[in-house]
Structure formats: C-alpha cells, structure tokens
Amino acid sequence: MKQQYSNHKKYYIPHHFIFLPMMLAFIILGIRQSFKDAVHQLEWTLFSILSFCIFYLAIMLRQHYALGNQNRIVRLEFRLRYLELFGESSKKVEGQLSFSQMAALRFAADDEFTVLLDRALKEKLSGDEIKKAVKNWQADTMRV
Structure with a gap:
C-alpha cells in the first residue's frame, strides 16, 4: 500500500x-x-x-x-x-521551525521540500498543513 x-x-x-x-x-x-x-x-x-x-x-x-x-x-x-x-547548515532556519513542521517536511519530495519549507517559514504553516500540502508523498515506513 x-x-x-x-x-x-x-x-x-x-x-x-x-x-x-x-x-x-x-x-x-x-x-x-x-x-x-x-x-x-x-x-x-x-x-x-x-x-x-x-x-x-x-x-x-x-x-x-x-x-x-x-x-x-x-x-x-x-x-x-x-x-x-x-x-549550508540548517541552523538559521531550525530556530524558526517547530519540531512538528520539521517532521512534516520529511514526507515531501526534494522539489516540494524547498517550496514547503519556504511556505512554512513565511506563512507559519502547521505540521498538519504541511502534510496536507504534500503532493508527492515520500513514505516513512521505518518509524516507531
């Protein structure tokens, strides 16, 4: 599936x-x-x-x-x-993102990652909003 x-x-x-x-x-x-x-x-x-x-x-x-x-x-x-x-290091953006936002971005493909990261920073999208915006979902089947 x-x-x-x-x-x-x-x-x-x-x-x-x-x-x-x-x-x-x-x-x-x-x-x-x-x-x-x-x-x-x-x-x-x-x-x-x-x-x-x-x-x-x-x-x-x-x-x-x-x-x-x-x-x-x-x-x-x-x-x-x-x-x-x-x-480059992610330190400058890490401080602006919540853990929920970072976790949600892992489901986005590389081309969507950059766009959604920019939107998350500018529009303050929640983690759930980021997940819903992902078009090319990258499965995370190894989580606990």
Missing part, C-alpha cells in the same frame, strides 16, 4: 489492539466489581489502581523512549537533507 497523508499513522497491533484494550477492560472490571462486591471492595479497588498504573506505564514508557529517539533522528534527517539541498 502506498503511504500518504490518510494512512501514514502506524500502529503496533499487540500493543495498541490487544494489550492496551485488555488493560482498559481490567480497569473497568475492577471499578465495576468494587461497587458490586462489597465484601471484596478493597481488593477490587486495589486491582483497579494496579491495572491503571500498568496501563499508564505501558503507554508512557513505550512512547517516551521510542519518540524521544525518533525525534532526534527526524531532526538529524532534516539537517542532512537541508545540507544536501542548500549546501
């Missing part, structure tokens, strides 16, 4: 569609049971709290490590691409 704006998000099936829904179901079950089972209310409440903590940690740790590393790589890719296209 060709990657484009409408299908560029990536999901990890075991994490997003099995583990997280299961943990959410455990939280709901625990809360529900804590109201229904007065004899074991404390146990069900603790079960709910523990399930929530595991759910929260699973989301935050996975995202924190993966996205932190990915963001560094996206910045380095932007710098290298800028250097290749313009033959």
Whole structure:
C-alpha cells in the first residue's frame, strides 16, 4: 500500500489492539466489581489502581523512549537533507521551525521540500498543513 497523508499513522497491533484494550477492560472490571462486591471492595479497588498504573506505564514508557529517539533522528534527517539541498547548515532556519513542521517536511519530495519549507517559514504553516500540502508523498515506513 502506498503511504500518504490518510494512512501514514502506524500502529503496533499487540500493543495498541490487544494489550492496551485488555488493560482498559481490567480497569473497568475492577471499578465495576468494587461497587458490586462489597465484601471484596478493597481488593477490587486495589486491582483497579494496579491495572491503571500498568496501563499508564505501558503507554508512557513505550512512547517516551521510542519518540524521544525518533525525534532526534527526524531532526538529524532534516539537517542532512537541508545540507544536501542548500549546501549550508540548517541552523538559521531550525530556530524558526517547530519540531512538528520539521517532521512534516520529511514526507515531501526534494522539489516540494524547498517550496514547503519556504511556505512554512513565511506563512507559519502547521505540521498538519504541511502534510496536507504534500503532493508527492515520500513514505516513512521505518518509524516507531
């Protein structure tokens, strides 16, 4: 399948569609049971709290490590691409762009990159607006 704006998000099936829904179901079950089972209310409440903590940690740790590393790589890719296209350091424009804008520009082909970069600087396009303006979408299939 060709990657484009409408299908560029990536999901990890075991994490997003099995583990997280299961943990959410455990939280709901625990809360529900804590109201229904007065004899074991404390146990069900603790079960709910523990399930929530595991759910929260699973989301935050996975995202924190993966996205932190990915963001560094996206910045380095932007710098290298800028250097290749313009033959100079990107430091002067980096300070004027948000990370979202830099990340969005990676989906543009080289000829569009220069045009969209100029528009992003002049028109203050958001990352999402840049992605929507890309005509020749360059797939990023290696992201986390």
